[in-house]
Amino acid sequence: MKILITGGTGLVGMHLSRMLRDKGHQVNHLSRKENLQAEFPAYRWDIDEGFVDAKALQQTDHIVHLAGASIVGKRWSPSQKQRILDSRVKSIQLLARQIQASGASVQSFISASAVGYYGNTGELIVTEASPAGDSGFLVESCELWEQAVEDVVALGIRAVRMRIGIVLSVLDGALPKILLSFKANAGTWFGDGSQYYPWIHIDDVARMFVKAIEDDTLHGAYNATAPNPVSNKDFVKILAKALDKKALLVPTPAFVMRMAMGEMADTVLHGSRVIPERMTDAGFEFKFDDLEAAFRDVIRRKV
Numbered sequence: 473m474k475i476l477i478t479g480g481t482g483l484v485g486m487h488l489s490r491m492l493r494d495k496g497h498q499v500n501h502l503s504r505k506e507n508l509q510a511e512f513p514a515y516r517w518d519i520d521e522g523f524v525d526a527k528a529l530q531q532t533d534h535i536v537h538l539a540g541a542s543i544v545g546k547r548w549s550p551s552q553k554q555r556i557l558d559s560r561v562k563s564i565q566l567l568a569r570q571i572q573a574s575g576a577s578v579q580s581f582i583s584a585s586a587v588g589y590y591g592n593t594g595e596l597i598v599t600e601a602s603p604a605g606d607s608g609f610l611v612e613s614c615e616l617w618e619q620a621v622e623d624v625v626a627l628g629i630r631a632v633r634m635r636i637g638i639v640l641s642v643l644d645g646a647l648p649k650i651l652l653s654f655k656a657n658a659g660t661w662f663g664d665g666s667q668y669y670p671w672i673h674i675d676d677v678a679r680m681f682v683k684a685i686e687d688d689t690l691h692g693a694y695n696a697t698a699p700n701p702v703s704n705k706d707f708v709k710i711l712a713k714a715l716d717k718k719a720l721l722v723p724t725p726a727f728v729m730r731m732a733m734g735e736m737a738d739t740v741l742h743g744s745r746v747i748p749e750r751m752t753d754a755g756f757e758f759k760f761d762d763l764e765a766a767f768r769d770v771i772r773r774k775v
Contacts, residue, residue, distance in 0.1 A: 476529070
């Protein structure tokens, strides 16, 4: 099959691209700069210009949409919030318009979303049937992100929304930042550490996207998380065990995180006990459902 990926050079995008290629699929990327000689040929698109290279869509069976400005990094000023929202919503709206205009025969549209959709839910077990959270920018951004996919559904295209948890990889994402403190034989949890962290191994999240592409019975929202979420405190303790390190584990008070990160501290102080009910019911089998084993694997393989 011919698959077009936005955000293809990111952590999940590149891992998925190589997995799809190894399975015999043809993979192209959409990028701000054209580079047809890249490992995965990149066709140009520009959200601000409202441009997508028609050649990319004309040879596409499935679109995987991973592009979007990072939630972390810059403080959530009003302008940064708008940038985050536009990068998610306007990009999907643009793709929907260009698919329709080009007459491309796209069979499915697989879009990233995030577990931030559910908000801060404490001990409550959360499935795909659970409602969106009551408040907060993470909730708002995920709701608008997913609502934009309806523009694609209106074209008669099968759409899947993947609510991704913390992706475990030593190459990028949260884990490399956490590992830095362990180099000094120290680790920390945030606030009281009771907030649940839904996690998933990089291999398993890529395999979920592959299943969403190849299995045409999948549609709607799926939690892209392992079936065993843990608290932030246990997450850090299990990582120390996987590293075989005797590290000093201490809390970082919530007020310190708020002072340092502002509203963006929600990304580490809030959590949800998310389980992948629909994906499990669809027959997906995890390679890694144990956190310690997942940590040891990504560290050993350097993936």
